[in-house]
Amino acid sequence: MDLESLNTPAAVIDVARMHRNIERMQQRMNALGVRFRPHVKTTKCEQVVRAQMDAGARGITVSTLKEAEQFFASGIRDIVYAVGMAPAKLAQALALRRQGCDLKIVADSVACAEAIAAFGRAHEEPFEVWIEIDVDGHRSGITPDDDALLAVAATLSNGGMHLGGVLAHAGSSYDYDTRDELMRIAEQERSRCVRAAERIRAAGLRCDVVSIGSTPTALAAEHLEGVTEVRAGVYVMFDLVMHNVGVNDTSEIALSVLTTVIGHQSEKGWAIVDAGWMAMSRDRGTQRQKRDFGYGLVCRENGEVLGEYLMSGANQEHGIVSRSGTPDHEIAKRFPIGTRLRVLPNHACATGAQHPAYQAIGPDGNVETWPRFYGW
Amino acid sequence: MDLESLNTPAAVIDVARMHRNIERMQQRMNALGVRFRPHVKTTKCEQVVRAQMDAGARGITVSTLKEAEQFFASGIRDIVYAVGMAPAKLAQALALRRQGCDLKIVADSVACAEAIAAFGRAHEEPFEVWIEIDVDGHRSGITPDDDALLAVAATLSNGGMHLGGVLAHAGSSYDYDTRDELMRIAEQERSRCVRAAERIRAAGLRCDVVSIGSTPTALAAEHLEGVTEVRAGVYVMFDLVMHNVGVNDTSEIALSVLTTVIGHQSEKGWAIVDAGWMAMSRDRGTQRQKRDFGYGLVCRENGEVLGEYLMSGANQEHGIVSRSGTPDHEIAKRFPIGTRLRVLPNHACATGAQHPAYQAIGPDGNVETWPRFYGW
Structure with missing residues (x-):
C-alpha cells in the first residue's frame, strides 16, 4: 500500500519524522x-x-x-x-x-x-x-x-x-x-x-x-x-501548537490528515475538502497563539507546506481551505476536484483521537496501518 | 445495569427525552x-x-x-x-x-x-x-x-x-x-x-x-x-448550541456525560473531574453565542441542572468545574471526591463521536449499552 492508494480522510504518520522526534527527546533525556x-x-x-x-x-x-x-x-x-x-x-x-x-x-x-x-x-x-x-x-x-x-x-x-x-x-x-x-x-x-x-x-x-x-x-x-x-x-508527533510555542519546525510535524478536494466557492476563494472537524478534531489550540492556523496548515500530498493556505473552517465532514489574506479566486484551478492535500494539525493528541488507525508512511513510501484505540 | 454502576466518563442517553425529541420532529414533519x-x-x-x-x-x-x-x-x-x-x-x-x-x-x-x-x-x-x-x-x-x-x-x-x-x-x-x-x-x-x-x-x-x-x-x-x-x-439529542439558538430547553437535552469528581482547588473554586475534552470533545460552539457554557453545563447525577456550574476548562482527561461569577470556595464540600455529575454538551454530534458507545437509561432506570462506530 502507498499514499496514493489511501482513502480520505486519513491520519498519516511520517515514520522518519516520528523516529527523529523520538531520538531527539530520548538523547536529550540521556544527556540530562x-x-x-x-x-x-x-x-x-x-x-x-x-x-x-x-x-x-x-x-x-x-x-x-x-x-x-x-x-x-x-x-x-x-x-x-x-x-x-x-x-x-x-x-x-x-x-x-x-x-x-x-x-x-x-x-x-x-x-x-x-x-x-x-x-x-x-x-x-x-x-x-x-x-x-x-x-x-x-x-x-x-x-x-x-x-x-x-x-x-x-x-x-x-x-x-x-x-x-x-x-x-x-x-x-x-x-x-x-x-x-x-x-x-x-x-x-x-x-x-x-x-x-x-x-x-x-x-x-x-x-x-x-x-x-x-x-x-x-x-x-x-x-x-x-x-x-x-x-x-x-x-x-509535534503539532502547530508546539510550533507556536517554539519547540518544533513545521517540517518536524509527523502527523497530518490526508484529504481530497470535493468542491469550490471560487468567489470566496474556498476549496472544500472531505476532512472536517471529525478528521481534524475541534481543537483550536492556536486560536490565541501568535499565529492562528484555523483548523490546520495545508500541504501538498507530498508534504510540502503551502504556507499561505489554511483550513479556515470546518463542519463535521467538510473543511474549507483558503489563502490567508487575499482570497485566491484561482483556487479551483490550483486545487481541482480530486486534488489530495495534507493538513498539519493544531493538536496531535486531539486529531489522532478522531481516527481508528494511523497510516504510517515509511521512508520507502510503503504504508502500514497502525491501529489505535479509544474510549475508557 | 443502572446509572450507579457505570464507569466514568460515559456518554449517557436519556431514552425518554430522546423519544420525545424524535416524536416532536416527526409530528412536525407529518403536519407540514x-x-x-x-x-x-x-x-x-x-x-x-x-x-x-x-x-x-x-x-x-x-x-x-x-x-x-x-x-x-x-x-x-x-x-x-x-x-x-x-x-x-x-x-x-x-x-x-x-x-x-x-x-x-x-x-x-x-x-x-x-x-x-x-x-x-x-x-x-x-x-x-x-x-x-x-x-x-x-x-x-x-x-x-x-x-x-x-x-x-x-x-x-x-x-x-x-x-x-x-x-x-x-x-x-x-x-x-x-x-x-x-x-x-x-x-x-x-x-x-x-x-x-x-x-x-x-x-x-x-x-x-x-x-x-x-x-x-x-x-x-x-x-x-x-x-x-x-x-x-x-x-x-439536542444540545447547548441548539439551546442558545432557541429551539430546545436544557430539560430536552437527551445526551450528557457522566463524570466523577477527583480533586479540588478550593482557593480557585474548582472541582476537578475525570471528563476532559476527550469525553466532551473540543467543541466550543457556545463560545460566540449569547451564553458561553464553556465545555458544558453541570447537572447532578440525577440530571437536575445546576445552572451556575459549568465545565469551565478541559484538558485531555481532566475537566475543571466551577461556578459562573463568584468562585465557590466551598466546592470541596459541595462536590466531595467521588461525587458523580452529569455534563450537558455544547454539541451532541461532537461529544457522541468521542465515545465507543452510549449508555442508554430507560424510564425504569435500566441502562443498556448502545454501540456507536466511527472512522471512515
Missing part, C-alpha cells in the same frame, strides 16, 4: 541524566509506543486505565496513571496490579489518599501512590509548601501504602513562546517538584521518584538536578 | 406534509436510528460512506450521502448500489458531475445524483440562479445519470437566536431550494426531490411548499 517515561495518551498506538520503548524509554504514562490495560497486555509493566484516582476505579487498578502490572496511581488530597489506603488495606494491597504537585496553578496538585502535602504523605504512609514519589506537569508551559520563558517555567517545574520531595524526606518519609514533564519544559530545561524522570507526550 | 430523513451522523448508533425509523422516518442521510455501509448492513436501503462526491470514492458507492443500496450521491460542480458520469457510464451504472444548492453562503453548493446549476444538471442528464433532485442545508441557521430570524432563514432555505428545482424543470429536466433541512430551520419553518423532504440530525 534522567529516565524518560513517554505519555502514551498522544497516540494510544502499539507501534508508536514500541518505537519509544526501543529508543530507551523506561515505562509509560497513561491518562486512562484502559490505556494501562491495553499496554500492559502488550507487555509493558511499568505504568503510571497520571490522573487523580477516583475511588470507584480502585478495583480496576487492583485487578491490574494482581495481574503483575507495576501500576502507580496518583493522589493530591487527604480524602483521596484515605480512600486509597482504606481500599488497599481492605484488599491487602499496598498501592504505590505518587503525590501530584501543583507547580504552576495549571490544574491539579498540591503546592510544594502547602501543609496538605505532608498530610497526604502521612495518610498514605500510615495507611500502609507505598509512597513512591511526587509528580508534576507544568501545563502552563503551552502558554509561552520564547526560549527565556520556557527555560524559566522548566526551572520552576523542576525546582518546585524537587522542593516537594525534599519536604517529604525532611518529614522522615521516603520519596524516591521525582517525575516532571511536558513537551516544552522537557525540551527547554537546562538541568534536571533532583529529578529522576521526565514525562512528555506530544513531542512524538 | 413532507417526508423526514434524519441525519445519522449525530449518533452513528443503530438503536437510535431504529427509533427514528420506527417513528416514521423515510430513509436516512449520511456524512460518510462508512455510515452508508453500516446502516445498509442493518437493513436501511434509502440513503443519501450528503457530502460532495470525491471521484475516488465512486467505486465504494458503486459497490453499495450493486448490493442493492438505493444510494444517492451529491454534486455541485460540472467537474464533479463529469467525473460521476464518466465513471457511471464506464460501469454501466446510472448513479442517482442530487445537486447541492447554496441557500445561505454557508459552505458548498450552487446558488439557485447560477448558470452552473443548469450546466451541472445537463452534464448529469446528458451523461446518462439519474438527476434525482436538489438538496440544501441552511447551516447558517445556527448563527441566529430569535424566532423571527429562524423563520426568515427557514423560508430562505425553502424558497431558494425550490427555485433551483423550478429552474431545472423549466429547462426540461426532471427534478423530483427537493430536500432541505437543519434542526433550527426544520423547527421554525411555517410551511414547506414545494419541498418533498427534510433532513435534520442533532434534534434527536
Whole structure:
C-alpha cells in the first residue's frame, strides 16, 4: 500500500519524522541524566509506543486505565496513571496490579489518599501512590509548601501504602513562546517538584521518584538536578501548537490528515475538502497563539507546506481551505476536484483521537496501518 | 445495569427525552406534509436510528460512506450521502448500489458531475445524483440562479445519470437566536431550494426531490411548499448550541456525560473531574453565542441542572468545574471526591463521536449499552 492508494480522510504518520522526534527527546533525556517515561495518551498506538520503548524509554504514562490495560497486555509493566484516582476505579487498578502490572496511581488530597489506603488495606494491597504537585496553578496538585502535602504523605504512609514519589506537569508551559520563558517555567517545574520531595524526606518519609514533564519544559530545561524522570507526550508527533510555542519546525510535524478536494466557492476563494472537524478534531489550540492556523496548515500530498493556505473552517465532514489574506479566486484551478492535500494539525493528541488507525508512511513510501484505540 | 454502576466518563442517553425529541420532529414533519430523513451522523448508533425509523422516518442521510455501509448492513436501503462526491470514492458507492443500496450521491460542480458520469457510464451504472444548492453562503453548493446549476444538471442528464433532485442545508441557521430570524432563514432555505428545482424543470429536466433541512430551520419553518423532504440530525439529542439558538430547553437535552469528581482547588473554586475534552470533545460552539457554557453545563447525577456550574476548562482527561461569577470556595464540600455529575454538551454530534458507545437509561432506570462506530 502507498499514499496514493489511501482513502480520505486519513491520519498519516511520517515514520522518519516520528523516529527523529523520538531520538531527539530520548538523547536529550540521556544527556540530562534522567529516565524518560513517554505519555502514551498522544497516540494510544502499539507501534508508536514500541518505537519509544526501543529508543530507551523506561515505562509509560497513561491518562486512562484502559490505556494501562491495553499496554500492559502488550507487555509493558511499568505504568503510571497520571490522573487523580477516583475511588470507584480502585478495583480496576487492583485487578491490574494482581495481574503483575507495576501500576502507580496518583493522589493530591487527604480524602483521596484515605480512600486509597482504606481500599488497599481492605484488599491487602499496598498501592504505590505518587503525590501530584501543583507547580504552576495549571490544574491539579498540591503546592510544594502547602501543609496538605505532608498530610497526604502521612495518610498514605500510615495507611500502609507505598509512597513512591511526587509528580508534576507544568501545563502552563503551552502558554509561552520564547526560549527565556520556557527555560524559566522548566526551572520552576523542576525546582518546585524537587522542593516537594525534599519536604517529604525532611518529614522522615521516603520519596524516591521525582517525575516532571511536558513537551516544552522537557525540551527547554537546562538541568534536571533532583529529578529522576521526565514525562512528555506530544513531542512524538509535534503539532502547530508546539510550533507556536517554539519547540518544533513545521517540517518536524509527523502527523497530518490526508484529504481530497470535493468542491469550490471560487468567489470566496474556498476549496472544500472531505476532512472536517471529525478528521481534524475541534481543537483550536492556536486560536490565541501568535499565529492562528484555523483548523490546520495545508500541504501538498507530498508534504510540502503551502504556507499561505489554511483550513479556515470546518463542519463535521467538510473543511474549507483558503489563502490567508487575499482570497485566491484561482483556487479551483490550483486545487481541482480530486486534488489530495495534507493538513498539519493544531493538536496531535486531539486529531489522532478522531481516527481508528494511523497510516504510517515509511521512508520507502510503503504504508502500514497502525491501529489505535479509544474510549475508557 | 443502572446509572450507579457505570464507569466514568460515559456518554449517557436519556431514552425518554430522546423519544420525545424524535416524536416532536416527526409530528412536525407529518403536519407540514413532507417526508423526514434524519441525519445519522449525530449518533452513528443503530438503536437510535431504529427509533427514528420506527417513528416514521423515510430513509436516512449520511456524512460518510462508512455510515452508508453500516446502516445498509442493518437493513436501511434509502440513503443519501450528503457530502460532495470525491471521484475516488465512486467505486465504494458503486459497490453499495450493486448490493442493492438505493444510494444517492451529491454534486455541485460540472467537474464533479463529469467525473460521476464518466465513471457511471464506464460501469454501466446510472448513479442517482442530487445537486447541492447554496441557500445561505454557508459552505458548498450552487446558488439557485447560477448558470452552473443548469450546466451541472445537463452534464448529469446528458451523461446518462439519474438527476434525482436538489438538496440544501441552511447551516447558517445556527448563527441566529430569535424566532423571527429562524423563520426568515427557514423560508430562505425553502424558497431558494425550490427555485433551483423550478429552474431545472423549466429547462426540461426532471427534478423530483427537493430536500432541505437543519434542526433550527426544520423547527421554525411555517410551511414547506414545494419541498418533498427534510433532513435534520442533532434534534434527536439536542444540545447547548441548539439551546442558545432557541429551539430546545436544557430539560430536552437527551445526551450528557457522566463524570466523577477527583480533586479540588478550593482557593480557585474548582472541582476537578475525570471528563476532559476527550469525553466532551473540543467543541466550543457556545463560545460566540449569547451564553458561553464553556465545555458544558453541570447537572447532578440525577440530571437536575445546576445552572451556575459549568465545565469551565478541559484538558485531555481532566475537566475543571466551577461556578459562573463568584468562585465557590466551598466546592470541596459541595462536590466531595467521588461525587458523580452529569455534563450537558455544547454539541451532541461532537461529544457522541468521542465515545465507543452510549449508555442508554430507560424510564425504569435500566441502562443498556448502545454501540456507536466511527472512522471512515
